[in-house]
Amino acid sequence: MLAKPGYYSNIYWHFTGGPVSKDGDIIWHNYRGLKEVRDHTKLRNPELAMDNLKNIIEKKVLKATTTEKVAEEVETEKFCCVCDIPLNDLTYHRGYYGDYAIGFNSKKVHENFHPVLYLDPYHAKINHQNIVIDPNSVVQSDNEDPLLWDLVGIKKENPLLNFLKLTNFASDYDGTFYGEREWRCLEDFFFNQEEVEAIIVPKEEIKQINRHLNKHGYNNVSIMSWELIENV
Numbered sequence: 001m002l003a004k005p006g007y008y009s010n011i012y013w014h015f016t017g018g019p020v021s022k023d024g025d026i027i028w029h030n031y032r033g034l035k036e037v038r039d040h041t042k043l044r045n046p047e048l049a050m051d052n053l054k055n056i057i058e059k060k061v062l063k064a065t066t067t068e069k070v071a072e073e074v075e076t077e078k079f080c081c082v083c084d085i086p087l088n089d090l091t092y093h094r095g096y097y098g099d100y101a102i103g104f105n106s107k108k109v110h111e112n113f114h115p116v117l118y119l120d121p122y123h124a125k126i127n128h129q130n131i132v133i134d135p136n137s138v139v140q141s142d143n144e145d146p147l148l149w150d151l152v153g154i155k156k157e158n159p160l161l162n163f164l165k166l167t168n169f170a171s172d173y174d175g176t177f178y179g180e181r182e183w184r185c186l187e188d189f190f191f192n193q194e195e196v197e198a199i200i201v202p203k204e205e206i207k208q209i210n211r212h213l214n215k216h217g218y219n220n221v222s223i224m225s226w227e228l229i230e231n232v
Contacts, residue, residue, distance in 0.1 A: 009084055009085060009086045009106075010105070011087070012082035012083065012103065012105075012109040013082055013083050013090065013102070014062060014081070014082045014101065014104070015083075015093065015097035015101045016044070016049045016053045016056065017043055017098015018042065018049065018096070019038075019041035019044070019097070020041060020043070022042055027040075027041055028069070029075075032166060033167060033168045033170065033174065034096050034175070034179075034180075035175055037096060038095075038096060043098045049100040050201070050208075052100070053100045053102060053199070053209070057102070057199075057212060058212075060191055060193070061190050062080040062082075062188065064077075064080045064185065064187050064189070065080070066078065066080065067079070068165065069166075070164050076161060078186070079162060079186050080185050081183060081185070082104060082113060082182075082183050083180050083182055084181040084183060085179075085181055088232050090200070091229065092173050092179065093179075093180065099202050100200070100201055101200040103198040103200070104191060104196060104197065105196075105197050109183060113183035113185045114163050115182070115183050116163050116182040116183065117164050117165070118167050118169075118177060119165070119167070120166070120167060162186055193217050193218045193221075194220075199213070199222070199223045200223075200224050200225070200226065201223070206223050210223055
């Protein structure tokens, strides 16, 4: 069997450490790149992030609690999410989501999640000679050039809206969400012990999380520290 290329992983990661709003705004309704998130939010308290991780391990469920704005008047259904990021690139993601993560095997994720489609609706163009603007599309443009929404022709009731993410596209990692390679599930995600591949925590908390895993019947989970990942 051929090995997979290094730009995607067999493990899908969920981070429990942030971000949280500084002023009460709903984070994912307002920003178009990681830099904006970093500038207007803070990471969750490490003790709370660890508690969230422990609770996920104990309850064996990721709760669907997040929503995003697809357009000003259109909000997604609640979802939970994971990211498809190779191990040695997780240090980028760590800077925005904290030090605590749980990794699920790809087979389980593929059965329950769908990948996100990243769009910049105000700058991308589609070359097509016979564009017909649907009056029921999500957003109507006041400009002569139609917005990407108009070209795609997505209606508010289309469930695919839940898997679209608005972002800027930039060459630097924190200028966009594109590097997160997000997958979403529109309901609570239930799993069993065998479907958890790995846990990442700070080095000094490895013993603590190992005891918690053993207590709840997880026998074959790899526990890694960031020091190990950074030196892989």
